[in-house]
Amino acid sequence: MPGIDALADRLSGYLGDEQVNLVRRAYFYAEQAHDGQRRRSGEAYVTHPLAVASILADMHMDHQSLMAAMLHDVIEDTGIAKEALHAQFGESVAELVDGVSKLTQMNFETKAEAQAENFQKMAMAMARDIRVILVKLADRLHNMRTLEVLSGEKRRRIAKETLEIYAPIANRLGMHSMRVEFEDLGFKAMHPMRSERIRAAVRRARGNRKEIVTRIEESLLHCLEREGLSGEVVGREKHLYSIYQKMRGKRKSFNEIMDVYAFRIVVDKVDTCYRVLGAVHNLYKPLPGRFKDYIAIPKANGYQSLHTTLFGMHGVPIEIQIRTREMEEMANNGIAAHWLYKSSEDELPKGNHARARQWVKGVLELQQRAGNSLEFIESVKIDLFPDEVYVFTPKGRIMELPKGSTAVDFAYAVHTDVGNTCIACRINRRLAPLSQALESGSTVEIVSAPGARPNPAWLNFVVTGKARTHIRHALKLQRRSESVNLGERLLNKVLASFETHLDKVPAERQLAVLNEYRLETFDDLLEDIGLGNRMAYVVARRLLASDGEELPNAEGPLAIRGTEGLVLSYAKCCTPIPGDPIVGHLSAGKGMVVHMDTCRNISEVRHNPEKCIQLAWAKDVTGEFNVELRVELEHQRGLIALLAGSVNAADGNIEKISMDERDGRVSVVQLVVSVHDRVHLARVIKKLRTLPGVMRITRTKA
Numbered sequence: 001m002p003g004i005d006a007l008a009d010r011l012s013g014y015l016g017d018e019q020v021n022l023v024r025r026a027y028f029y030a031e032q033a034h035d036g037q038r039r040r041s042g043e044a045y046v047t048h049p050l051a052v053a054s055i056l057a058d059m060h061m062d063h064q065s066l067m068a069a070m071l072h073d074v075i076e077d078t079g080i081a082k083e084a085l086h087a088q089f090g091e092s093v094a095e096l097v098d099g100v101s102k103l104t105q106m107n108f109e110t111k112a113e114a115q116a117e118n119f120q121k122m123a124m125a126m127a128r129d130i131r132v133i134l135v136k137l138a139d140r141l142h143n144m145r146t147l148e149v150l151s152g153e154k155r156r157r158i159a160k161e162t163l164e165i166y167a168p169i170a171n172r173l174g175m176h177s178m179r180v181e182f183e184d185l186g187f188k189a190m191h192p193m194r195s196e197r198i199r200a201a202v203r204r205a206r207g208n209r210k211e212i213v214t215r216i217e218e219s220l221l222h223c224l225e226r227e228g229l230s231g232e233v234v235g236r237e238k239h240l241y242s243i244y245q246k247m248r249g250k251r252k253s254f255n256e257i258m259d260v261y262a263f264r265i266v267v268d269k270v271d272t273c274y275r276v277l278g279a280v281h282n283l284y285k286p287l288p289g290r291f292k293d294y295i296a297i298p299k300a301n302g303y304q305s306l307h308t309t310l311f312g313m314h315g316v317p318i319e320i321q322i323r324t325r326e327m328e329e330m331a332n333n334g335i336a337a338h339w340l341y342k343s344s345e346d347e348l349p350k351g352n353h354a355r356a357r358q359w360v361k362g363v364l365e366l367q368q369r370a371g372n373s374l375e376f377i378e379s380v381k382i383d384l385f386p387d388e389v390y391v392f393t394p395k396g397r398i399m400e401l402p403k404g405s406t407a408v409d410f411a412y413a414v415h416t417d418v419g420n421t422c423i424a425c426r427i428n429r430r431l432a433p434l435s436q437a438l439e440s441g442s443t444v445e446i447v448s449a450p451g452a453r454p455n456p457a458w459l460n461f462v463v464t465g466k467a468r469t470h471i472r473h474a475l476k477l478q479r480r481s482e483s484v485n486l487g488e489r490l491l492n493k494v495l496a497s498f499e500t501h502l503d504k505v506p507a508e509r510q511l512a513v514l515n516e517y518r519l520e521t522f523d524d525l526l527e528d529i530g531l532g533n534r535m536a537y538v539v540a541r542r543l544l545a546s547d548g549e550e551l552p553n554a555e556g557p558l559a560i561r562g563t564e565g566l567v568l569s570y571a572k573c574c575t576p577i578p579g580d581p582i583v584g585h586l587s588a589g590k591g592m593v594v595h596m597d598t599c600r601n602i603s604e605v606r607h608n609p610e611k612c613i614q615l616a617w618a619k620d621v622t623g624e625f626n627v628e629l630r631v632e633l634e635h636q637r638g639l640i641a642l643l644a645g646s647v648n649a650a651d652g653n654i655e656k657i658s659m660d661e662r663d664g665r666v667s668v669v670q671l672v673v674s675v676h677d678r679v680h681l682a683r684v685i686k687k688l689r690t691l692p693g694v695m696r697i698t699r700t701k702a
């Protein structure tokens with residue numbers, strides 16, 4: 001295991017002195033943080049981050065990625081906070097380390113029912129920077145290389161996760177070499193016997209094939225020479241895991257798979273690729289339908305090459321791949337090749353740049369031209385990391401939601417009824433606000449209550465169309481039934497002052513009024529009244545056809561029960577509570593707002609029967625009502641706790657508390673307390689008065 005000096009030596013081949021020093025600093029920081037910790041193998045822990053950084057150095061990754069690699073287990077394993085890393089190494093490195101830690105914490109295995117493909121997407125979505133994934137892949141690669149020391153069960157678990165999650169991610173990113181290593185190491189750990197048997201069979205077959213391979217290779221080289229083309233011919237072998245998969249998936253025998261001879265011809269430029277293709281088609285007959293031009297049309301992960309299959313001597317099938325050296329680099333390292341190229345020359349040559357873009361374009365359909373490496377990362381980030389968040393249901397099912405979705409969106413995505421009756425949520429087993437935007441990887445649990453109804457405030461934060469539509473619909477229904485109900489009570493109250501009742505109004509008279517107003521149903525009329533769009537007393541007079549008569553004084557006020565819902569609200573200016581004398585102020589579209597009789601805000605319209613209506617509290621009024629209290633008291637330690645204690649002791653609930661100090665001795669505290677009624681309020685005030693140092697308590701009314 002080479003030490004940090006050896007690594008620094010290699011780094012100075014492509015990084016500046018200052019950057020190499022930063023990587024060194026990160027190493028020494030990690031060495032200290034992990035001091036005393038050992039790996040399973042007995043080595044000092046820091047050898048692991050060093051090895052991870054070394055893998056990334058092979059890809060010529062930038063210094064920040066290398067620093068993050070050095071520090072990648074520091075947050076997770078040593079309890080050093082992200083903030084500390086930020087202070088030491090700056091924001092980017094701290095973010096990278098934090099991103100890697102989050103991926104590490106994510107335990108894929110416990111979510112047994114979840115689908116692997118969604119996990120890949122989730123992992124991508126969780127990392128905000130592509131470098132997070134690359135560091136994590138390097139971390140996993142080193143762990144896979146040193147898997148032997150672990151117990152059988154743990155080894156299999158990590159191997160399975162690697163095959164299901166990390167190998168496909170490497171594939172998505174076009175990193176073929178890493179994918180192959182993941183797969184072969186994973187295969188070996190999962191099925192040591194099968195892996196060994198295939199390995200031995202390949203070794204044997206290689207011996208038998210050697211002669212034919214050499215002959216084909218020679219004839220290919222000869223052919224290139226004859227045509228004056230330069231290129232390198234290499235024999236290819238399938239990796240063990242892909243042989244295994246072919247045997248299982250396509251039910252082919254080992255010999256069938258091994259009967260194919262595969263070569264790669266690597267040349268200098270694109271033009272040569274096509275000329276080599278012509279030459280080999282001239283040499284051996286091509287198999288119809290097997291030619292593929294991935295140069296003109298690259299694969300989704302940016303892979304480029306020409307593929308063809310030939311009938312060789314005695315009819316042996318020969319698979320040939322033809323590509324340039326740069327395509328070869330891209331095929332092996334995928335997205336990481338971008339760093340590899342960029343660093344090898346000072347300026348980014350056009351060809352390399354285009355290649356990096358090609359990759360991006362294939363995977364991401366990138367629209368804009370990326371200028372520098374940071375911008376490149378930026379654009380990859382936007383397109384590669386989807387605009388979705390992936391969260392778990394408590395049972396481990398993965399739900400895909402648009403970015404910014406909240407627990408309410410989640411609830412409606414699960415089922416409309418769950419959304420409509422949801423009252424609270426737990427995110428990762430902790431109660432959280434319904435409005436909180438969800439993060440990928442969280443487990444979301446909805447608490448619902450039968451009979452609960454959607455809250456109009458949800459419309460301010462939901463992002464999915466489904467949630468929005470259903471909330472609107474439910475509110476509309478609710479509002480309708482509530483306003484119909486209130487309208488009926490308002491109308492009957494006026495009718496009562498004429499000593500009659502809606503039931504006693506003849507049907508033809510009702511119909512006539514409906515026609516007059518051009519309304520369909522009587523409920524529509526009642527809804528209009530409840531919403532404050534029509535005055536109950538005007539409607540009553542139309543119903544009684546008593547335009548000329550003077551309206552007698554309303555007999556007895558309308559009773560408020562506290563359960564009127566959306567069409568009735570309590571004024572914020574005077575915060576009336578049961579027991580206070582009240583009036584109702586009707587405003588069009590908003591329904592009725594309950595004010596205190598003495599509220600200054602309505603003094604001008606107080607006696608206008610079209611705007612205001614006498615109200616009373618019903619005997620069985622229910623609910624909690626907020627009042628604001630102003631308490632002046634001597635300043636003392638633990639004052640808030642004392643106040644809260646007394647309010648609590650009187651069964652009140654503090655909704656809000658604020659305090660200003662008046663002159664060092666006296667404090668003024670504003671309390672918003674919820675109570676049932678005036679009697680209850682009196683009890684709260686009485687309790688507060690017993691506190692030492694209390695001088696004055698007043699109920700504030702704007």
Ligand code: MN
Pocket residue numbers: 048072073139
């Ligand atoms: Mn690690």
